[in-house]
Amino acid sequence: MARWQPNAPERLAQAALELFAERGYENTTVIDIAQRAGLTKSTFFRHFQDKREVLFGGDTLSDLLAKAIAEAPGTATPLEAVAHALDAVGRHAFTPERREFSTRRRAVIAANPELQEREALKGLRLTARTTEALKRRGVPDLTARVAAELGALASEIAYARWSKTPDGDFGEAARLALTEVQAAAERASQRH
Amino acid sequence: MARWQPNAPERLAQAALELFAERGYENTTVIDIAQRAGLTKSTFFRHFQDKREVLFGGDTLSDLLAKAIAEAPGTATPLEAVAHALDAVGRHAFTPERREFSTRRRAVIAANPELQEREALKGLRLTARTTEALKRRGVPDLTARVAAELGALASEIAYARWSKTPDGDFGEAARLALTEVQAAAERASQRH
Numbered sequence: 001m002a003r004w005q006p007n008a009p010e011r012l013a014q015a016a017l018e019l020f021a022e023r024g025y026e027n028t029t030v031i032d033i034a035q036r037a038g039l040t041k042s043t044f045f046r047h048f049q050d051k052r053e054v055l056f057g058g059d060t061l062s063d064l065l066a067k068a069i070a071e072a073p074g075t076a077t078p079l080e081a082v083a084h085a086l087d088a089v090g091r092h093a094f095t096p097e098r099r100e101f102s103t104r105r106r107a108v109i110a111a112n113p114e115l116q117e118r119e120a121l122k123g124l125r126l127t128a129r130t131t132e133a134l135k136r137r138g139v140p141d142l143t144a145r146v147a148a149e150l151g152a153l154a155s156e157i158a159y160a161r162w163s164k165t166p167d168g169d170f171g172e173a174a175r176l177a178l179t180e181v182q183a184a185a186e187r188a189s190q191r192h
Numbered sequence: 193m194a195r196w197q198p199n200a201p202e203r204l205a206q207a208a209l210e211l212f213a214e215r216g217y218e219n220t221t222v223i224d225i226a227q228r229a230g231l232t233k234s235t236f237f238r239h240f241q242d243k244r245e246v247l248f249g250g251d252t253l254s255d256l257l258a259k260a261i262a263e264a265p266g267t268a269t270p271l272e273a274v275a276h277a278l279d280a281v282g283r284h285a286f287t288p289e290r291r292e293f294s295t296r297r298r299a300v301i302a303a304n305p306e307l308q309e310r311e312a313l314k315g316l317r318l319t320a321r322t323t324e325a326l327k328r329r330g331v332p333d334l335t336a337r338v339a340a341e342l343g344a345l346a347s348e349i350a351y352a353r354w355s356k357t358p359d360g361d362f363g364e365a366a367r368l369a370l371t372e373v374q375a376a377a378e379r380a381s382q383r384h
Binding site for chain 2: 075077079116117118120121123124140142145146147149150153157180181182184185187188189190191
């Protein structure tokens with residue numbers, strides 16, 4: 001066995017990305033993806049519900065966010081808990097080694113309406129999961145929901161900047177974006 | 193010809209909803225929907241890109257929002273312009289006569305993952321269209337985006353309440369929800 005071997009979900013995602021780029025999303029099957037990754041179809045379906053899901057990492061990101069929000073200091077405000085979670089995303093998911101993969105992944109999604117729909121739904125679910133995690137800290141329902149939405153927006157802005165800068169840190173980009181989003185929320189009820 | 197006859201997109205949406213309820217979304221074709229509505233398949237595709245879209249009214253809602261934001265008083269803050277647009281939605285789309293249709297529509301969407309994905313993507317597009325309309329009023333980019341997101345959240349809350357109350361007004365529900373969402377945005381950066 002190789003000294004370092006990416007785990008099955010990552011190998012499948014890499015293989016899928018290669019195949020989607022080579023022959024298009026429509027012309028790639030789950031069997032093609034499994035074969036390219038040197039794995040079986042049943043291993044594929046153990047990790048992902050369907051072909052689309054392979055680019056969305058199952059529940060990894062959502063579990064990461066929920067765990068980090070639960071572990072944020074007890075004194076943290078709702079948005080500070082969200083910032084804490086986005087730091088964790090930067091440490092474990094949007095790492096420098098993943099930047100290139102992330103950029104190629106975005107290009108594939110942008111070219112395919114079916115993948116865009118899945119991405120939209122995943123976005124809603126991440127926000128719902130973040131909301132739940134904040135509520136479990138005692139944050140009132142609507143405050144939790146709004147903090148999760150502002151966090152999702154900050155995360156999107158940070159991701160766009162991070163994927164374009166060769167050595168930026170996602171967590172830092174997310175903190176900056178959260179500050180900007182908060183300021184914009186205040187300006188939304190003021191004359192411009 | 194009947195004295196009152198709903199127009200083609202509405203007839204198709206009604207027919208689709210009936211058929212989805214009777215035999216399921218998967219077992220209904222575009223031809224079935226057109227036939228039930230007394231229309232042709234080509235009329236269907238003149239209004240909707242595919243079977244899913246029939247429950248999402250094409251660009252009607254998005255056009256309505258954009259127009260109302262453009263027409264909001266020049267002195268309106270970004271969130272006041274959004275409230276103005278949600279009033280228009282209440283007058284032209286979420287009218288008392290549409291309440292029952294809306295409730296049945298929600299139930300069909302909730303039961304079908306494909307429809308949920310389309311709904312998620314439509315939501316993102318509505319927010320993008322609202323953001324664009326606010327920017328055209330001179331609202332800075334990020335403020336426009338945040339105001340659109342807060343408006344989308346208020347609209348969702350208002351829709352849920354409106355569809356459950358027999359004689360509520362959507363526009364009023366939306367104004368109340370917007371006030372609540374604004375207050376929650378302030379609390380998101382405070383200790384609870």
